[in-house]
Amino acid sequence: MNSRTTASRIARVALLLAVALCAKSGYAQTAPAVYAIQGAKITTLAGPVIESGTVVIRDGKIAAVGANVEIPAGAQIIDGKGLEVYPGMFDPITQMGLNEIGAVRATVDLDELGDYNPDVVAATAVNPASAHIPVTRASGITEVIATPGIAGFDEQGGGLIPGQASAFSLAGWTMEEMQLNRSIAMVINWPSIDTRSFDFATFSVKEKSFSDAKKDYDKQIAELSDWLDRARHYAQAQSKGSAAAYERDLKLEALAPVVEGKLPVLVVAQSARDIRNAVEFCSRQNLKMILAGGDEAWKVKDLLKEKKISVILGPSERLPSQEDTPYDKPMTQPSELFAAGIPFAFSSFDTSFSRRLSQYAGTAVGYGLPHDEALKAVMLNAAQIFGLADKLGTIESGKLANLIVTDGDPLEIKTGVRYLFIRGQLTSTDNRHRQLYEEYRKRP
Amino acid sequence: MKNELRRAWLCAIPIVLLLVALAAWAHSARGEGGEPPYFAITNARIVPVSGPVIESGTVVIAKGLIQAVGASVTIPPEAWVIDGKGLTVYPGLIDTQTTIGLEQEGGDEAAPRAGGGRGRRSAPLSGEIIRDPEDRPSSTPWRIAADEIKTDDKRIESWRNAGFTTVLSAPEGGILPGQGSVIDLAGNRPGDYVVKSAATLQISLRPGGFFGFPDSLMGVIAYIRQVFDDVSWYQQADPIYQANMTKSARLRYDRTEQVVAAALQEKEIVLLPANNSVQILRGLRLADEWKIRAALYGGQEGYKVAAAIAAAKTPVLISLKWPERPKDADPDIPPSLRELRFRDLAPSTPAVFAKAGVKFAFYSDGLSGPKDIFKNLKKALDAGLAPDVALRALTLDAAGILGVGDRLGTIEPGKIANLVVADGDIFNDKTKVKHVFVDGHWFEVHEEASHDKPGDKKPMQSVDSVHAKTAGVSR
């Protein structure tokens, strides 16, 4: 056997040792910072699939990718034979780091008090040591957006403007190291016209007439409008006036980039009416809107197309919201949106279920979404929608090295992540679950 | 001087008479001034329900009962004769589930879920919650409507003017709210009204508890099952104890047990709520399991399961409050197809029942007044219910189900003189009711008094009919 193979063998053993050591230590990333994944099938999402190629990672970034790429000296070589390389998956709506155990209030930092909290930023409270982070990245998700105020599986929804969402990679000692964009969108929970509501005081369902419910809704919209108007005036004063002339207002300050169209609003709206109302409102107010949820987006495709609204879909495995909606609508909707040319990405809307992202995408494929589009919708589209496409989402030289090396189709359930690169560092896939498994497996 | 006095007297007499006449007219009761209680309606078209229509005939009323009816009968000389030319005489109509005459429970319009009957919570103020079936949550079966009749209920006159002479009034609130009484809509004292004080044993399947037992449908059913088991036990145990007092520990006193046992002994019909087809089949099964003689009330999705109801020989009180689009509904959320079908087909239930051989009657279920009752009856007729079948459901069959079929519901000698006399077919919306007889008392109906203006009265809540607001609860 030639020296190259021996070298690669030694490197592989060293690597495995390093990874094994990592498993013991608290932190999961190792130096050095130059790697080469060799002989793998590479899906770059920026060109044709490379049946057997190499990816070189250096200093946190993708240095080179191709069928025949020179491997720099000193690179840790990972034998990719039989394995597949993809951009890491991106879950753009989660409560990652903000919610440890839903039922234990002390561990939840999702909903600040009050309806209007535009000034709070998710990154402030994300706990980098959350057990959810290693668990989630072990399933191939390398970056997420944490959104305040968006309900997951085990929480209530938050206020109207619960705060700013933050994007970050799922590895690092501090948020400062992890974050990709501290303030990537302003979250808005679009108010619904609610004729039924649950009153916790009497523990019963209260019914309201439609006209009363509509009045309440109109009031909320008027209030939102008012906030935006005030923010406009504040922004004007900020840019043109003198700071000494007025008091600083953190909330209006936070809304300034929103009304200037610089910071997009991530609007959670599910029903056709809510989507329509939200789109029309944002259009009138000149806000840059991204639709979150969009359960009935299929009913308003033309509007979304016309206004160029992208959609961050919730789990494709959910029940239809109305009795007469076809049973498979949530599963077929992604393919419908694709056919209509509406950009969308998958998200979990959750934390403990974030690892099901690939399952949601795979199910959509079963119901008609082309496989390639599904891959894009979990790896690339969210980056494009949220303005991170220069950094992430494809395997191209110069981009951040958030990559996964899998033993098969990443959307398939059985597929495992063999190697994980986040911010260009080899990251262990060890996590709380694996540790408990290993521990109790050893019970005599 | 004397002439002036006499003239004064003479002037006074017409004034007095006028006053008397006005007073009488305002009450619209005729003949309450001590005249002999004999009436005859002549030359009228008579629909006895018990037999063929008599195109032109006479009905004789004597001392509260029908004395004679036929093409030509002897009219007692004491009788006040009313020319019925152009008029039709029907038996008085019967509304089989109301709260007429009963005080409306507090206007606590909070959620249907918490606290079954309005204003009635099982949790005592101390915060102690009922946890145990033996504490008999939400059970007041001893409440009898007849004991609580208030004669100033405006609905009495309003119903009567439309031709309803009789209603079943029942208490509301809780799982065993009490017993319904058959009342005729006229009298001086409350007791005068009552035809049968303990006619029905009411059951509601809505959890009455508030954070206590039971707080689910299955809990309510389990509770009722325990009650019937206890009643059986009591019926078995008590005679043994009474005969062998020195040999066994004495039995505890349980009012619910005793009252329900007595009611079943008297063969009171037990009313179970069931509106959609799932509830109906469930009601039939439970009635069979509990070996009770039951009638279902609600019944609006009966068109789906008529054969099963007929096979069980269970009568149904059909709610006339047909499911319809709520007034202030969300325009962007159309009803489900299931709900639309239900709304479309519910009024066909009576016709389907008639064809299948199900015995049924109607009740107003909180409709604001007779105008709406007849409007909704018309929907049933338009959906295929034959008018004579409809009439029988409103009269003889209603009486039969309530256990007063021997005394009410037809125009036959010996029956109580409850009649409605109208100037045409009673189901025609142009027809006006001219006279109503209740227990042989004559009421003339005047146009002004007959219109029930919508919005005058507080809208009645449904009487525990487990409505499918959507047809069937899915989650």
Next chain:
Amino acid sequence: MKSLMRISILAAAFAVAAIPSGAQDAKTILIENATIITVTHGNIEHASLLIRDGKIAAIGTDLKAPDGATVIDATGQFVMPGIIDCHSHIAIDGGVNEGGTSVSSMARIPDVLNPDDLDIYRDLAGGTTVANVLHGSANSIGGQTVVIKLRWGKPASELPFEGAMPGIKFALGENPKESNFSPPAGVSRRYPGTRLGVEETIRQAFIEAREYKKTWDDYNQRKAAGEQNLIPPRRDVQLDPLVEVLEGKRYVHAHCYRADEIVMLIRVAKEFGFKVRTFQHVLEGYKIADEIVASGAGGSTFSDWWAYKMEAYDAIPYNAALMTERGVVVSVNSDDAEEARHLNQEAAKSMKYGGLSANDAIKLVTLNPAIQLGIDNRVGSLDVGKDADIAIFNHDPLSVYAVVQKTLIDGQIYFDRQTDISGRAALEKEKQDLLDKEKKAADDQKKSDEKDKDKDKKPDQKKKPPKSGDSMEAGTVGGAL
């Protein structure tokens, strides 16, 4: 009725799909040329399965369609036993929990089955054919449970799985002690408030059940001996099912999370001489798998739920595989109408987490839950003689891409994807027609109301009260009603 609509469309579809050779016999069906996943004796490729009178009549590679049989061409498709969901709350009317009292064993799920619950259909569309419909987890001892077949369109009386042992639900841990829920002010808390009291609630109930049983045994004995004038004991609907548990006539399905509470229940069951049939959720079952095996109980768990409650924080997706490795009969369940649409996918996760083989993974949602529910003589695998409860997928069911094409129960097609799709237009039309009809009726009513209002506005002369003997004019204005 939607179901009648579907069945009539199905019947029409059958008429079209059948081989035109004489009278149509919908009771004989040949599913042709598929990969048959038997579960008990391997996968058979390019094989067919013959159904007769609701049962599996034959499986093989060279079967021919008998005369009059309906042929389902399943070329390239996968045929597996219908999925069995061991933890379901579908088809329940009026509340999943009787939470008003600590021990709600008197409540019966069979009393409140709702066959019109659309989730039955939606779960069928995911290949699920049998569900263990359970009371909720609000009580240490909850209500009685029932196994049903998802016979969409049939009345409630035809849902229960004939002959399946009845069950009862227990719940341990956070839910029965209401730790994640506070009653409003002024309402006293329900016992127990801690895990300490959960055990005592169960023990106390069984002590009472034992005494209750004894009073009946004594009474029956004395009566049989000819004693007269005996007052029978009262029937207690709360204690009756607990006596059945003691007598082995009712399965106990215990919701549990933490290892210590599982061990506690094993101990309590032993104290009273009964066995727990299944531990449900049992998310820490992997920690005490041997104890579970020794107790004889099965474990019915989630694929990968975790961290929503404190007691779920140690949950791992390897739970099913690890327990299986140690010898526990394990099933993977849904506890959720949506999850029950893709239990095949959930089962597949145990191949990734813990390395179960494909067949062992499939067992998690077929044979194993059947064994746990005591119905494996009838369902859970494709064997001749078993019920024809079948799910047909277009891909390997353990693949994320697999979509259910048809679901059969007792040899009858209860779900057909093509029929569902082609039937949608007609349903939409029916809905629109009914909406239009309603609108027209409402508009007509408005018009006639306005007409009436106008009539009322006409000066109403005060009519003199008709004297007796007055004749009535025909055709009057204004309705008296």
